[in-house]
Amino acid sequence: MPDVPIISIVDDDESVRLAIKSLLNSIGLTTQLFSSAEDFLQSASVSDTSCLILDVQMPRMSGVELQNFMISQGLSTPIIFITAFPEESTRTKVLKSGAVCFLSKPFDEQALLQCLDKALKRDTG
Numbered sequence: 001m002p003d004v005p006i007i008s009i010v011d012d013d014e015s016v017r018l019a020i021k022s023l024l025n026s027i028g029l030t031t032q033l034f035s036s037a038e039d040f041l042q043s044a045s046v047s048d049t050s051c052l053i054l055d056v057q058m059p060r061m062s063g064v065e066l067q068n069f070m071i072s073q074g075l076s077t078p079i080i081f082i083t084a085f086p087e088e089s090t091r092t093k094v095l096k097s098g099a100v101c102f103l104s105k106p107f108d109e110q111a112l113l114q115c116l117d118k119a120l121k122r123d124t125g
Helices: 015-024 039-042 063-074 088-096 109-123
Strands: 006-010 030-034 051-055 079-085 101-104
Touching: 006 015, 006 039, 015 030, 015 109, 030 039, 039 063, 051 063, 051 109, 063 079, 063 088, 079 088, 079 109, 088 101, 101 109
Parallel strands: 006 030, 006 051, 051 079, 079 101
Antiparallel strands: none
16 A cells, blocks of 8 residues: 555546545545546556545446455455445445445535545554
8 A cells, every 4th residue: 555545536427526536635635536447447546545435326337346346356445435326225235345434425525534534544454
């Protein structure tokens, strides 16, 4: 893991990606943006990411499918899920699989920052 945390934001909605990037950059964090799970997986950021902020519903590979793939590959990157479609069954599944948080869009910036703090503390042990 890098010395400076790298937060990868994976969401098919550009406005969401840019809003989260702006928030995280304003507190000094480094961000990488991806419009799909496939783009993230094909990047060098997979091994450098300290925390993944991940949309649940995306075309092709969903956030849940990406989480399952990462688990199957032995990758334990902390994940914060965000969604416009907060289904309790999905929340339960991703949290049981190790996600740090599950936030419903629109979410409070403080809630995201609290989840991120929790994720980065977990990442450092």
